[in-house]
Structures are given as C-alpha cells and as structure tokens.
Amino acid sequence: MRYYLEFEKPIEELEIKIEELKRLSDRKEIDITSEIKKLEKKAKELRSEIFSNLSPWQKTTLARHPERPYTLDYITLITEDFIELHGDRRFADDPAIIGGFARINDKTLMIIGHQKGRGTKERIYRNFGQPQPEGYRKALRLMRLAERFKKPIVTFIDTPGAYPGIGAEERGQSEAIATNLMEMSRIKTPIISIVIGEGGSGGALALGVSDRVFMVEHSVYSVISPEGCAAILWRKDGDLGAEEFAKAADALKLTAQDLLRFKVIDDIIPEPLGGAHRDSAAVAKNIADVVIKSIEDLSSKSAGKLIEDRYKRLRKMGSLEFAGT
Amino acid sequence: MWFKKTKEPKVQKKVKIPEGLWVKCDNCKEIIYKKEIDKNLKVCPKCNYHFRISAKERIKLLADEGTFIELDSDISSSDPLKFKDSLTYPERIKENQKKSGMQEAVISGEALLSGTPVIFVIMDFSFMGGSMGSVVGEKIARAAETALEKKLPMISVASSGGARMQEGIFSLMQMAKVSAAIGRLKDNGVPFISVLADPTFGGVAASFAMLGDVIIAEPRSLIGFAGPRVIEQTMKQQLPDNFQRAEFLLEHGLIDTVVSRENMKETLAKLIRLLA
Ligand SMILES: [Zn+2]
Numbered sequence: 348m349r350y351y352l353e354f355e356k357p358i359e360e361l362e363i364k365i366e367e368l369k370r371l372s373d374r375k376e377i378d379i380t381s382e383i384k385k386l387e388k389k390a391k392e393l394r395s396e397i398f399s400n401l402s403p404w405q406k407t408t409l410a411r412h413p414e415r416p417y418t419l420d421y422i423t424l425i426t427e428d429f430i431e432l433h434g435d436r437r438f439a440d441d442p443a444i445i446g447g448f449a450r451i452n453d454k455t456l457m458i459i460g461h462q463k464g465r466g467t468k469e470r471i472y473r474n475f476g477q478p479q480p481e482g483y484r485k486a487l488r489l490m491r492l493a494e495r496f497k498k499p500i501v502t503f504i505d506t507p508g509a510y511p512g513i514g515a516e517e518r519g520q521s522e523a524i525a526t527n528l529m530e531m532s533r534i535k536t537p538i539i540s541i542v543i544g545e546g547g548s549g550g551a552l553a554l555g556v557s558d559r560v561f562m563v564e565h566s567v568y569s570v571i572s573p574e575g576c577a578a579i580l581w582r583k584d585g586d587l588g589a590e591e592f593a594k595a596a597d598a599l600k601l602t603a604q605d606l607l608r609f610k611v612i613d614d615i616i617p618e619p620l621g622g623a624h625r626d627s628a629a630v631a632k633n634i635a636d637v638v639i640k641s642i643e644d645l646s647s648k649s650a651g652k653l654i655e656d657r658y659k660r661l662r663k664m665g666s667l668e669f670a671g672t
Numbered sequence: 673m674w675f676k677k678t679k680e681p682k683v684q685k686k687v688k689i690p691e692g693l694w695v696k697c698d699n700c701k702e703i704i705y706k707k708e709i710d711k712n713l714k715v716c717p718k719c720n721y722h723f724r725i726s727a728k729e730r731i732k733l734l735a736d737e738g739t740f741i742e743l744d745s746d747i748s749s750s751d752p753l754k755f756k757d758s759l760t761y762p763e764r765i766k767e768n769q770k771k772s773g774m775q776e777a778v779i780s781g782e783a784l785l786s787g788t789p790v791i792f793v794i795m796d797f798s799f800m801g802g803s804m805g806s807v808v809g810e811k812i813a814r815a816a817e818t819a820l821e822k823k824l825p826m827i828s829v830a831s832s833g834g835a836r837m838q839e840g841i842f843s844l845m846q847m848a849k850v851s852a853a854i855g856r857l858k859d860n861g862v863p864f865i866s867v868l869a870d871p872t873f874g875g876v877a878a879s880f881a882m883l884g885d886v887i888i889a890e891p892r893s894l895i896g897f898a899g900p901r902v903i904e905q906t907m908k909q910q911l912p913d914n915f916q917r918a919e920f921l922l923e924h925g926l927i928d929t930v931v932s933r934e935n936m937k938e939t940l941a942k943l944i945r946l947l948a
C-alpha cells in the first residue's frame with residue numbers, strides 16, 4: 348500500500364479505482380482498457396494540477412514523507428564502492444548522521460548526510476534523524492579526513508533539527524554545531540550540499556556551509572519548523588493544528604523556490620511528478636548530474652581561492668539596509 | 673530561538689511590589705530594594721544572581737570611561753519575509769527600539785579596556801530577546817573583520833534566545849557568517865574572548881558564543897542549545913538540578929571559567945595581557 352498525504356486524497360481515490368478496474372479486467376472478458384486509460388490520464392492530470400500548486404505546508408509534509416528517499420538510498424543509487432566510516436573517536440557513533448568514502452563517475456568523494464529511519468524500529472535507531480553532538484563531530488572528522496586526501500565532500504541534509512536532550516546538552520550540542528560551522532568555512536576541498544528533505548535549523552546548517560548548495564524541488568529549509576513558529580506565535584490561543592502550521596509555513600518562506608529567489612541556494616533539483624518517492628532513481632540521477640558538474644566547476648580552484656570564495660558567499664548572506672553612506 | 677513570553681501576568685499577587693522601588697530576584701525570589709541591587713552591579717546581594725543588564729550598562733562596566741567608539745551603527749534590518757504576527761516586523765523593530773533604547777540587539781565598538789584597545793560586541797536581551805537577524809550577524813562579522821584588520825583582541829558578551837524567527841532563513845545563515853568570521857581570527861592569531869551572560873541559547877550559542885579562544889560565563893547564567901522546556905517535553909523527564917547553568921557547563925568541561933560581574937573587567941584585562 349502506498350502512503351498518501353492529506354492533500355493527495357483525491358489521487359488516492361482515483362488510483363484505488365484504477366487498481367480495482369485492472370483486477371476486474373484480468374478476470375472478466377469485458378474490455379475496460381479504454382476506461383482504465385481514461386482514468387489513468389485523469390489521475391495524471393490531477394496529480395500534475397495538485398503538485399504544481401503545493402502550499403509551503405504541503406511541501407513540508409512531502410519533505411517528511413515516510414517513503415521519501417534518504418541519504419543511504421541516494422548513496423546506493425548514485426555511488427559505487429561506498430564504505431561507511433563510523434564514530435567520532437571521542438564518545439560514540441551517532442546513527443543519525445552517516446558518512447564514508449564512495450565513488451561517483453570514477454571520482455572518490457566523501458559523502459556525509461543526516462539519516463532517517465524507515466519503520467518504527469529503524470526510526471528510533473536513527474533518532475528520527477536528529478543528531479547528537481557526536482554526529483556533528485563524526486561529520487567534521489570525516490571532512491578533515493577528506494581534506495587530508497584532497498577529496499571533495501558532498502553532504503545530504505535531512506533533519507528536523509539537532510536533538511534537544513539532556514545528554515546532548517551535557518556533551519556540548521552548541522559547541523559541536525558552532526565548530527562545524529566555523530571549520531566547514533575553511534576546509535580546503537570543495538563542499539557541495541543538497542537539502543533532500545527537511546533542512547531543520549542549526550542542526551541542518553551544521554552540514555551545510557558549502558561552496559554550492561542545492562535543494563531538491565519539494566524540500567524545505569528553515570530557521571524553525573512551522574510547528575515551532577506556530578507555537579511561539581499562537582500558543583496562547585489554544586490548540587494548534589494544520590491550519591496554524593500552514594499559516595506559519597507561509598510566513599517562514601521555507602520552500603526551495605523561496606530560497607532560490609533569496610539567492611540562499613544555487614539551484615533546484617527537479618523531482619518527478621508526485622514527489623521524489625515516486626521515482627527515486629530519477630531524482631538520484633538529477634542529483635548525480637549536479638554533483639558531477641559542481642565538482643568539475645570547483646576542482647580548478649586553488650585551496651586559497653576556494654576558501655576565499657566560500658567566505659564571500661557567506662558574507663553576502665543577509666537582508667540589510669544602510670543609512671546614508 | 674527568540675520567543676515572547678506567552679504567560680499572562682498573574683492578576684493576584686501575594687505581595688504588592690511598588691513599581692520601580694523594589695524588585696523580586698528571579699533566582700531566590702527575595703524582594704530586594706532596587707537601589708541596593710543597582711549599587712551592587714545588578715547582582716542579588718542575597719544569592720549572587722546576576723540580573724540581566726543592558727548593553728549600555730555592560731559597556732560602562734567593561735570599557736574605560738569615555739573611550740567607547742561605536743562601529744557600524746548605520747545598518748538596519750529590511751523585512752525580507754514580509755513577516756507579520758500581531759505586528760509587522762518593522763513595527764516590532766520600532767517597538768523594541770523604543771522599549772530598549774537600542775537600534776538593534778547588538779552594539780559593537782572599539783574601546784580601551786584597562787588601557788588596552790579592544791573590539792567589543794555586546795548583546796542586549798531587551799531588544800527582541802537579543803535575537804540574531806541580519807543586522808546582528810553583519811555587525812558581529814564586521815567587528816571581527818575590524819579586529820583582524822587592526823589586530824585587536826575581540827571580546828563579545830552574548831545574551832540571546834537565538835536566531836530571529838522574523839527573518840527566517842536569513843537569520844539561520846548569520847550563524848554560518850559569524851562563525852566563518854571568527855574562523856579568520858583563529859587563522860591569524862587574533863584573540864577572541866566570549867563572555868556568556870544570561871541567557872545564551874540556540875543560534876547564538878551554536879555559533880560565535882561557543883567559539884571563544886576562552887569562554888567565560890557569568891554565575892548562574894542559563895546557557896544551552898535547546899531551551900529547557902523543549903528538552904523537558906522531548907525527554908519527558910525532570911531536568912537535573914542546575915541544568916544548563918554556567919556552573920553545570922563548567923562541570924561538563926564546556927566553558928573555561930565562571931567569573932562574577934564584579935571581577936569581569938579585571939579578568940578580561942588579565943587574559944588579554946597574557947595573550948598579547
Ligand atoms: Zn537572589
């Protein structure tokens with residue numbers, strides 16, 4: 348059974364009907380193929396209409412879709428010879444962030460990403476993609492390893508945020524994130540980041556200080572979740588639900604399209620109609636193309652120029668007005 | 673993350689506190705004569721709780737008298753998201769400027785500290801909870817660049833709920849911007865001392881505030897990544913005593929030292945002498 352989101356209900360009804368008719372036509376002699384074809388066309392049109400008008404909140408739910416491809420899915424689809432490397436060498440291995448060397452197009456890369464789980468057991472094991480400080484420290488260890496061997500780094504961003512826990516605070520969640528932000532700004536090999544699902548605040552950015560940043564079409568990236576924003580703005584007005592979350596998602600301007608308009612990201616990677624989970628191989632192919640091209644563009648730069656340009660890129664971030672001269 | 677207090681003020685109070693004359697200590701809950709606290713650098717004489725102070729008071733406390741020259745005062749926020757809750761974002765800014773007497777949540781400048789020139793970056797919690805948006809990020813990055821250019825030590829005093837929601841992704845990006853600017857100080861051996869005042873959270877804690885070559889906190893300041901209420905809700909368990917207090921961070925090896933307000937200037941001067 349497919350998992351349908353709230354806004355996909357009309358598509359679900361049609362697709363169930365099509366399945367029923369297909370079963371019927373298998374068993375009986377009456378020819379209903381033309382009827383099926385008509386319905387399939389209608390379903391496609393409906394899907395195209397719905398998906399070209401997604402609201403920011405609908406995109407947020409799509410970015411969190413339980414069947415959406417995760418970091419390891421993309422690694423399987425686009426790389427060869429992946430070898431996962433574990434641990435921060437200080438305290439633990441955090442399963443919410445994974446990383447290791449792999450090859451794309453015959454080039455060795457370091458690939459690092461947030462990892463969510465599929466199914467209850469794995470979701471808990473991956474802590475719903477919410478890293479502990481150890482996850483960020485492992486990521487930095489692997490980035491420095493890549494730097495030492497002059498290999499480019501690709502990061503996949505997909506987290507609701509860094510884990511808010513007692514142990515995480517005791518072991519310096521803030522320090523771990525801050526250190527990654529600073530160190531990523533001066534790693535001497537190219538860094539390319541792709542937001543594949545949820546870009547949840549500082550816990551996402553801690554893998555995202557890069558030379559090129561892309562977002563997959565229906566992913567989101569924000570300083571706070573719509574739920575968190577709604578709670579701050581309207582908690583006193585009683586229970587919060589989809590209506591308030593949708594309002595908050597609108598206000599936060601968190602879609603890939605918003606961020607491209609703001610020049611915070613470089614480009615958008617297209618998804619197939621219906622979302623990445625409908626054809627993960629197609630999205631993976633689009634991601635691989637962007638990664639290969641970015642590495643080509645960046646590989647001619649000296650380490651000094653790379654870091655200088657990365658700094659300039661960060662220095663431009665902001666929305667400012669200047670009084671006079 | 674910066675947030676408004678959503679609790680309605682309680683109508684009934686057991687003790688009527690005459691406006692302005694007496695204050696209740698947030699920590700020990702004692703009612704104390706305001707003049708006594710003011711005389712004591714806004715530190716509770718009963719329990720040593722350090723009340724939040726304004727950036728201007730902080731400058732008076734740390735900079736040699738009359739030496740503070742403000743930097744980059746001409747930058748102001750635009751409203752990239754056209755954000756609106758009960759007020760529009762520009763209205764919210766104006767309201768906070770009136771309330772706090774500050775242009776923004778941070779003030780930066782060059783001054784003498786016990787005779788030595790330094791660059792100061794001082795946050796003010798009374799301006800939108802000290803939240804970091806584009807202006808705060810830009811002023812900090814520029815202060816670091818000035819410190820680098822002049823080879824002067826930089827001292828920051830953080831007091832913030834975190835990133836500013838009203839500027840969305842632009843606020844998030846300030847975390848990377850200021851951290852990169854601090855990275856340049858490290859590359860060039862320019863000292864950066866970070867002072868953490870109550871409270872220091874979210875995107876400010878998880879950027880420049882935790883990147884000091886030396887990190888000093890005021891006693892009992894609350895410091896962390898996630899707010900205690902969020903952690904309590906997530907973990908569904910009681911938080912340990914002293915959780916996220918300066919002393920808790922010291923015990924867990926996350927900061928260098930805890931220094932009272934009274935001794936802060938002297939400690940900073942000593943450090944700068946030692947690092948020179
Ligand atoms: Zn007290």
